[in-house]
Amino acid sequence: MRRVLFVNGPNLNLLGKRESSIYGEQSLTAINAEISHKANTENILIDFFQSNIEGELINCLHAADGEFSVVVINPGAYGHYSIAIRDAIAAISVPVIEVHLSNIAAREEFRHASVISAVCAGVIFGFGKNSYLLALEAAAMLMEGK
Numbered sequence: 001m002r003r004v005l006f007v008n009g010p011n012l013n014l015l016g017k018r019e020s021s022i023y024g025e026q027s028l029t030a031i032n033a034e035i036s037h038k039a040n041t042e043n044i045l046i047d048f049f050q051s052n053i054e055g056e057l058i059n060c061l062h063a064a065d066g067e068f069s070v071v072v073i074n075p076g077a078y079g080h081y082s083i084a085i086r087d088a089i090a091a092i093s094v095p096v097i098e099v100h101l102s103n104i105a106a107r108e109e110f111r112h113a114s115v116i117s118a119v120c121a122g123v124i125f126g127f128g129k130n131s132y133l134l135a136l137e138a139a140a141m142l143m144e145g146k
């Protein structure tokens with residue numbers, strides 16, 4: 001089973017329209033198409049989920065357990081304070097990779113901390129949409145046991 005789930009949290013449905021100087025001009029749909037293309041060439045099955053609602057993200061993480069080999073999550077602002085999402089990640093056995101488009105360490109102080117990083121397999125941030133593509137590569141390495 002080589003299945004990777006990409007989960008996006010609040011406001012990421014507005015990529016392309018939202019603060020494009022920080023998050024880029026591309027929509028989430030366009031970014032997901034690039035991820036799909038790369039996954040196809042690497043024989044990885046992928047799925048996408050986006051929600052602005054914390055509980056839906058938690059339900060999605062619970063449902064991913066046993067169904068996917070790796071989950072990639074951009075938790076949006078929830079990453080900075082949602083202990084409930086942290087607990088959901090800790091509760092499941094599928095490895096989770098945290099991603100952010102922007103370099104959160106170089107932004108406002110309240111974005112420096114992530115409450116989910118410690119329960120994730122790893123973290124990638126600061127590369128714009130390439131953060132997702134790098135996470136797919138990291139997921140492939142995890143699936144190969146590298």
Ligand code: DQA
Pocket residue numbers: 010011012074075076077078099100101102103104111
């Ligand atoms: C973000 C960074 C968060 O601080 C912010 O709240 C977002 C997007 C990113 O991808 O850079 O919504 O997760």
